[in-house]
Structures are given as C-alpha cells and as structure tokens.
Amino acid sequence: MIDSKKLIYLPGWIKLTIVSALTLCLFAAVYVSLSFVGVPDHSDWILLSLSLAQLAATALVISLILIFGEREANLHYLISKTEMLLLNNMPKTLRKIEDSHGQKLNVAVSAINNIFGANYHLENKNTKTKMWIGFNVDRIIVAYFLKTAESIETMQSIFQYTFGGAESVGYKVNFEHATIKSSGEQVISIWCTWPGMQDGINISTDLLNSPDKKLFIIQDIAMMTQSFIRTAERNSVNIYTDADPAPL
Structure with a gap:
C-alpha cells in the first residue's frame, strides 16, 4: 500500500x-x-x-x-508547530497545576533554547521550581533539577510514584549527579525521555500534527510535574535551583 x-x-x-x-x-x-x-x-x-x-x-x-x-x-511549518507547542500550548496547560494546598502556579517560559526546547519557571507563594522541556518532532525530553546533597537512591525512592507512573506510559527516567560549571552548584538531574511506546505501539508517531496525541503528552507532562511538586512539598525536597535545567 x-x-x-x-x-x-x-x-x-x-x-x-x-x-x-x-x-x-x-x-x-x-x-x-x-x-x-x-x-x-x-x-x-x-x-x-x-x-x-x-x-x-x-x-x-x-x-x-x-x-x-x-x-x-514543510520543515518551517514543523518548526512553527514546535514553537507553538512549547511557547503557547505547554505553558497554558502547566498553569492548571495545583500544589499541595490547591493553589495554582504562575508559569513563565523562556525563548527557544538548546535547539528544540524551552525553560519554564513555575512559582506561587508556597513553592517554586524550574524545568526544561524539549520536543524533537516525535521525541520528548523533560528535565528537572534537584538542589540536594542526598543520594540518587534516596531521591529515586522519594519520587518513585511520580516517575514510576511516567515509566508506565513509555518514559525512560534517569537520575544523575551534576555540577553546574558556571556556578559550581551541585544538583541531581532527573532526565525523562519519551519515545512513546505503549503496549508495543509507537504512540509518538506524527505527534506534532495529531491533536489527540499532542493533548495527551502535554497533559501528561503537566500531571508528572504536579506530582513532582506535591511529592517534593510532602518530603521537604528543594526543587528550586539557581541554574536553569537543561540537557547535560
């Protein structure tokens, strides 16, 4: 055919x-x-x-x-769709997140950086955090930074439900110690990649031109981020770093 x-x-x-x-x-x-x-x-x-x-x-x-x-x-059309998703659709959905007190967060988004992503600053009177999201056509990357001296194993245990749920829909999640070269800040990077495999079916195919798949992934990222924030609040984990999260 x-x-x-x-x-x-x-x-x-x-x-x-x-x-x-x-x-x-x-x-x-x-x-x-x-x-x-x-x-x-x-x-x-x-x-x-x-x-x-x-x-x-x-x-x-x-x-x-x-x-x-x-x-x-068209290549330029796909680029514009990516920018619309990152700079418009994604912040609009992230603004629906509520912290442990039921309060929504203000969301500020940067210009496109690191080739195909953008940084997001989420904050209200109770909490604040940063994240980086990248959309490379059919591949999605979400990066969070933690400011903590705890071990990776401890952080994996604390956030097991947040990122265990993410892995169930196809994310691959990695925790890694890192030192920010410009400032010397010590962080743990949580690096989530979404190849979009679910039950052996690639659900990331044609993501940018498929409204239902696009809605799924941006809402799923928002849900993961909400769980990340609430879990951090419950466990007194510092999820705000001086450095902006980015690909390492």
Missing part, C-alpha cells in the same frame, strides 16, 4: 502533469455527456462519461489535497 505522505514529495512537474491530466479528463467527460444529451440510443455513452467524470473529479480532489498537504510536511 502506498504511503500518501510520500506522494507529496513528488517533483513539481509530475504533480502538474497529474492535475492537468485529471482536469482534462474531467472536462472531456462532461463535454461528452452534454454532447449526447437528447441524442437517441446514446444513453449508455452518457452514463459512461458521467461515471468517468465522477471518477476524475474524485481523483482530482484527492490529488489537490495531497499536493496542498505539502504544507504539513
């Missing part, structure tokens, strides 16, 4: 030829139908030409949809 997405990459002259041939076929079929109207014993020709006109019209519409579908596959 031919993948319709590959058809939009045909050379322009082939696309023009296809559209021209279908248009010519459509007009020819309509002309033949009208020519035989009222002519005795030519009803079969009329039915045949009308069927051909219907077929040509359908094929022409499908061809035009695929050709104009090139916009969906």
Whole structure:
C-alpha cells in the first residue's frame, strides 16, 4: 500500500502533469455527456462519461489535497508547530497545576533554547521550581533539577510514584549527579525521555500534527510535574535551583 505522505514529495512537474491530466479528463467527460444529451440510443455513452467524470473529479480532489498537504510536511511549518507547542500550548496547560494546598502556579517560559526546547519557571507563594522541556518532532525530553546533597537512591525512592507512573506510559527516567560549571552548584538531574511506546505501539508517531496525541503528552507532562511538586512539598525536597535545567 502506498504511503500518501510520500506522494507529496513528488517533483513539481509530475504533480502538474497529474492535475492537468485529471482536469482534462474531467472536462472531456462532461463535454461528452452534454454532447449526447437528447441524442437517441446514446444513453449508455452518457452514463459512461458521467461515471468517468465522477471518477476524475474524485481523483482530482484527492490529488489537490495531497499536493496542498505539502504544507504539513514543510520543515518551517514543523518548526512553527514546535514553537507553538512549547511557547503557547505547554505553558497554558502547566498553569492548571495545583500544589499541595490547591493553589495554582504562575508559569513563565523562556525563548527557544538548546535547539528544540524551552525553560519554564513555575512559582506561587508556597513553592517554586524550574524545568526544561524539549520536543524533537516525535521525541520528548523533560528535565528537572534537584538542589540536594542526598543520594540518587534516596531521591529515586522519594519520587518513585511520580516517575514510576511516567515509566508506565513509555518514559525512560534517569537520575544523575551534576555540577553546574558556571556556578559550581551541585544538583541531581532527573532526565525523562519519551519515545512513546505503549503496549508495543509507537504512540509518538506524527505527534506534532495529531491533536489527540499532542493533548495527551502535554497533559501528561503537566500531571508528572504536579506530582513532582506535591511529592517534593510532602518530603521537604528543594526543587528550586539557581541554574536553569537543561540537557547535560
């Protein structure tokens, strides 16, 4: 079976030829139908030409949809979709997060950085934290920093339900000690990558152009972040660092 997405990459002259041939076929079929109207014993020709006109019209519409579908596959279009998701959709969803006291947080977002991500600063009177989120077409990365001298094992135990739940929907979660070179700040980086595998099915495919998949992942990141904040509050873990979280 031919993948319709590959058809939009045909050379322009082939696309023009296809559209021209279908248009010519459509007009020819309509002309033949009208020519035989009222002519005795030519009803079969009329039915045949009308069927051909219907077929040509359908094929022409499908061809035009695929050709104009090139916009969906355009590199600049995908970049703009990524920026819209990071700078508009994601902050709007993060603002729905509530801390342990039921209070929502203010969310500030940076410009695009580290190639395909942005930093987010979440804060209210009870708590504050930072995070970095990156969308690389079908791969998602979420990074949190902890300011603590505790061991990685201790932090993994404290946040086991937060990130255990994330792993159940396909995230791979890593904890790593790091020293911020510019300031010497000691942090634990929590690095979550989402390849989108669930029950053996890749649910990250065509993420940027699929509203339901996009809604799933941004709401899931918000839920994970809410759990991260509430768990930290319950266990008195400092989740605010001087450094902005970023890929290590």
